[in-house]
Amino acid sequence: MQLASRRWWYLMPAVFVTYSLAYLERANYGIASAAGMATDLHISRELNALVGSLFFLGYFSFQIPGAIYAQRKSVRTLACWSLVLLGGCAALTGVVRDAVWLLVVRFLLGVVEAAVLPAMLILLANWFTRGERSRANTFLILGNPVTILWMSVLSGYLVQAWGWRWMFIVEGLPAVVWAGLWWRLVRDQPRQAPWLSSDEQDAIENALEREQVGMKAVRNYAEAFRSPTVLLLCVQYFCWSIGVYGFVLWLPSILREGPDIGIVEAGWLSAVPYLLAIASMLAASWLSDRLLRRKVFVWPSLLVGALAFYGSYLLGASQFWLSFALLIVAGAAMYAPYGPFFALISETLPKNVAGGAAALINSMGALGSFVGSYVVGYLNAVTGGPSLSYVLMAGALLLAVATTLLVRAEDNATMPRPGFLRS
Numbered sequence: 001m002q003l004a005s006r007r008w009w010y011l012m013p014a015v016f017v018t019y020s021l022a023y024l025e026r027a028n029y030g031i032a033s034a035a036g037m038a039t040d041l042h043i044s045r046e047l048n049a050l051v052g053s054l055f056f057l058g059y060f061s062f063q064i065p066g067a068i069y070a071q072r073k074s075v076r077t078l079a080c081w082s083l084v085l086l087g088g089c090a091a092l093t094g095v096v097r098d099a100v101w102l103l104v105v106r107f108l109l110g111v112v113e114a115a116v117l118p119a120m121l122i123l124l125a126n127w128f129t130r131g132e133r134s135r136a137n138t139f140l141i142l143g144n145p146v147t148i149l150w151m152s153v154l155s156g157y158l159v160q161a162w163g164w165r166w167m168f169i170v171e172g173l174p175a176v177v178w179a180g181l182w183w184r185l186v187r188d189q190p191r192q193a194p195w196l197s198s199d200e201q202d203a204i205e206n207a208l209e210r211e212q213v214g215m216k217a218v219r220n221y222a223e224a225f226r227s228p229t230v231l232l233l234c235v236q237y238f239c240w241s242i243g244v245y246g247f248v249l250w251l252p253s254i255l256r257e258g259p260d261i262g263i264v265e266a267g268w269l270s271a272v273p274y275l276l277a278i279a280s281m282l283a284a285s286w287l288s289d290r291l292l293r294r295k296v297f298v299w300p301s302l303l304v305g306a307l308a309f310y311g312s313y314l315l316g317a318s319q320f321w322l323s324f325a326l327l328i329v330a331g332a333a334m335y336a337p338y339g340p341f342f343a344l345i346s347e348t349l350p351k352n353v354a355g356g357a358a359a360l361i362n363s364m365g366a367l368g369s370f371v372g373s374y375v376v377g378y379l380n381a382v383t384g385g386p387s388l389s390y391v392l393m394a395g396a397l398l399l400a401v402a403t404t405l406l407v408r409a410e411d412n413a414t415m416p417r418p419g420f421l422r423s
Helices: 006-027 029-034 045-061 063-072 075-093 099-113 116-125 130-141 143-162 164-185 198-212 221-225 228-256 263-291 299-315 317-335 338-348 351-383 387-406
Strands: none
Touching (some): 006 029, 006 099, 006 116, 006 143, 006 164, 029 045, 029 143, 029 164, 029 228, 029 263, 045 063, 045 099, 045 351, 063 075, 063 116, 063 351, 075 099, 075 116, 075 164, 116 338, 116 351, 130 143, 130 263, 143 164, 143 263, 221 228, 221 351, 228 299, 228 338, 228 351, 228 387, 263 317, 263 338, 299 317, 299 387, 317 387, 338 351, 351 387
C-alpha cells in the first residue's frame, strides 16, 4: 500500500517554515555586523567575532535535553515554545545598548533555538520511511539556504531603510506569530492526525515498525553515545560545521571588502551561493533516496568544498570575482550532503536512541560552528582579509572527508524501494 502523500503537504511546509524562522534569527547577525553594529555599540573587531559565535555555545548546551524531551514527550510542544522564545530574543537584539547585553541575548538565543533541529528530525522520523527520509530531511534543512537567500536581500534593504536595530525587531516577530499556526497544523504521531484515515495511520505506523525489525538493539543513550559510528559522526560534523558557519556568518563582511560593494550589494551577492546550494541539496537527496545510499553523497561534496576554499586562497584578493565564484561552489558543495547525512544517522541506530544521537552529533556541530564563526571572524579582523580563513575552512572540510570515509554504515542499496520510485 502506498503511504498517504498528504503527509508531505501537511507537514513539510510547517517544518520548513519553522526551521527557516529559527535559522533566520541566528544568521542575520552577519548582515548587522557588516552594517556597522559593532561600531554603534563600540565593540572591537575581535570582540565582535566572539559575539557572533557565542550563539553556538548556547546552542550546544540544550541540544541533548531538548531532543530527549522531544522524543519522550512532544515535538509539537517543544517547537511551539521555542518559536515564541527565539522570536522574542531576536527582537531583543534590536534594543540592546552595550556589548554585555548583546552577549547575553546571543547566548540565550542559542539556548532557545537549540532543540529545534533535533526535534524536527525526530518528527520526520515519526512520519517518513527510510526511502523518503533523505528528501524529508532535505526539505527541512532547505530552510537554511532558502532563508539566507531571501534574508540576505531583505535584510540589506531593511538595514539601509531603518538600520540594523529594526532589522532584528522586524525579523524576530514572525516566529512568535508562527508558533500559533504551528500548534494548529502539526501532530507528533500519525495516530494523532485528524486528516488521515485510520487505515492510513495504520499503514504508516506499520511501515515504520517494520524498519526497526533486524536493527541491532541499543539499550540506552549511554550505549548509543559510545558507538564508534556516533563518535566518528560527531568528529565529522564538528569539522564540517567549521567550514559552513565560518562561511555563513562572515560572507557579507568578506564581500564588503570587495570593490565598491555596499550593504545592499553585499546582501544580493551573499544570496548567490545559496541558489546553487538549493539545487545541489535537492539533487543529492533525490539520488540518495533513489539509490538508498548515503556516504557516497556526503564526502565527495565536502571534498569539492575544500578544494574551492583552497582555490580562493590561491587567487587572493587581487582576483576578487574569481575568488567569489569559487566561494559560490564551496557554499553549494557544503550544503549538498545534509539530507543524506541526517538520514544516515537515523538508519544507523534504532528509534529509541536515534533522536538523542542526532542531538549529540548536532551539538558537536554547534561547537564546530562556534570555532568556525569565531576563528574566521578573528582571523579576518587581525589579518585584514579572509585568506587564512579560506585555509582553515579547507582544512576542516578535508578532515570531515577523511572521517566520513572511516564511518562503517550498512549499505541499504538492497532495501526495497518505495512504490512511487519503482519503474
